[in-house]
Amino acid sequence: MSIFVDSNTKVIYQGLTGSQGRYYGLLNRDYGTQVVGGTNPKKAGEDVEGIPIFANCAEAVEATGATASCIFIPAPGVYSAVMDAAAGGIKFIVCITEGVPAHDEATFYNELKAQHPDVQLLGPNCPGVISPGQCNIGITAGHIAKAGGPVGIVSRSGTLTYQALYELQQKDIGVTTCVGIGGDPVPGTSFIDCLAAFEADPETQAVMMIGEIGGSAEEEAADFIKNHMTKPVSSYVAGVTAPPGKKMGHAGAIVSGGKGTADAKMEALRDAGVKVGLNPTEAGELMAEIVASL
């Protein structure tokens, strides 16, 4: 079992003909992901290493039965790409692209909610999602993840996600699904969406959550964990020592007006019964303890 994606998920790559889309699309296919098509209005009818290219998602969905898409389109085209996917019948959209304007994100988030309430968007500016051994959509290195569970991972940061996967693999702990929700101000999928899905997934028995400074998503997640989760959670929040008013790499990682500090987030998580590590290694060790006691 897993959340969001599994071995049956068929995926369309929007931007498969571009260099990034091609590189990761083929890498994901090698991993075992069902990469059934790509889109590019100017190259419909062509193919990328045997993967057919369609003019848009509607045509791709009709021909392949795909339910998921992965966006590698440059930032100026992301708004149209997201709406094309939703209008074309895609139900799970993964947007890897970084540098998307916050107003675009806020607009397509709300348009999806109003016009396509059954569509889930992951990202933008995220590493994607991997259900190890079954399906890898995005830029995660598949071989650093051990398949099988019992741990689910959700993270705002790419490299820290890899770090978490790797540390669990080193300890011979498997992962059901690892979701990178991305570091932007308006992520399509929130911590809470993932926590709720992990709580409902019978094979996931514990969750590792990696947050960072900025916004209040970790505090909202802590509230959800406290009131709605039975499964144990370990966590790490990056940016304890980040100076206020500075964007730390991610557009959403900024402490402003005294809000969004790592200390406040860790406090809220501890208060919700979460085991909080002071660095990623410690969070991994805490998770190993949790798994040993299951």
Add this chain to the structure above:
Amino acid sequence: MDLFEYQGKQFFKQFGMPVSDGGVAFTVQEAVDAAERLGTPVMVKAQVHTGGRGKAGGVKFAATIEDVQEHATNILGLDINGHIVQRLWIEKASDISEEYYVSFTLDRSAKQHLGMLSAEGGVEIETVAVENPDAISKIHVNPAVGLTREAAQAWVDGANLNPVAVEGAVDIAMQLYDAYVQGDADLVEINPLILTPDNRVHVLDAKVTLDSNSVFRHEEYAEFDETQPRDEREEAAHGKGLQYVGLEGSVGVIANGAGLAMSTVDVVNQVGGKPANFLDIGGGANADVMAGALEVINNDPEVKSIFINIFGGITRGEEVANGIIEALNRVDIDAPIIIRLDGTNADEGRQILQPALNDKLMMEPTMLDAAKKAVELAKGADT
């Protein structure tokens, strides 16, 4: 991207908002010239990317040209929260009956835009929010729908402004929302928005932060990028396209990925050290990027040791190791370097680094060990 007050006012003016006439001055003479053109009385206002200008003596009323000369002399070069005043905005003085506050920003929790309006302007909105939260009228605007005049009217009505100010405030609210959306702003704030004795609603200050991700559709923002406050190190890193934030310490930090870079800064602190910077070189770690990063760090005289923290994902350990070796051949580094390399093919990568190791280039197995070593070396260099 933060705008100076005068840039913000010029930006607002494009959307029809009433702002005062003024001129930018870099010297006392330019300030005097601007005041003579405008006619006294004028305000002499420091242009800096920080709050609290008034308290610091950076905003003065000048009744005469002599006053302008005196204030401009005092304010140019003034240190306001670490920002040295290099430019002034000279603007026609306004008579004030009442001071209000109005702003738009993104409410990340609600995933909608948030407008705030208050009859208590001229003070920090955070203070009003704590001491008198009912004095703030709020509106959530769905970005997919936009702000209607009816909604703006109800929002303004909720703030209990002087009745003569309501119509003007609604106009400005609509214009401010347009500026916020069309300009791709993270924040637009007018504090104070004033009511004049002749019952005009007027923009007296402007705080604007633009989304740097939107520059592809706002070529004109290049001008604002040039006036961002950056220290020398940040300027050099910006020129190389690196994600860099200058800090005060002695351990230079290079990591791949924003999260790992933040985490590296944290760990250096946890083991008793002080990081000199945050530097994210992105997902990969090729020789060009690594060499650029090392140059920036090496030019920081405070740096006593350098901690390179790389986790190989798609980019394999041997590629990372080769990139580091090649970069070191290109840049002459003074401070000792401690590398932690983990992830995909980390063993192969470490084998490549092994022969190059000496007392200036070390390797540690974990992030924590590497941080301890880097801090120890930085401290040793101080004594």
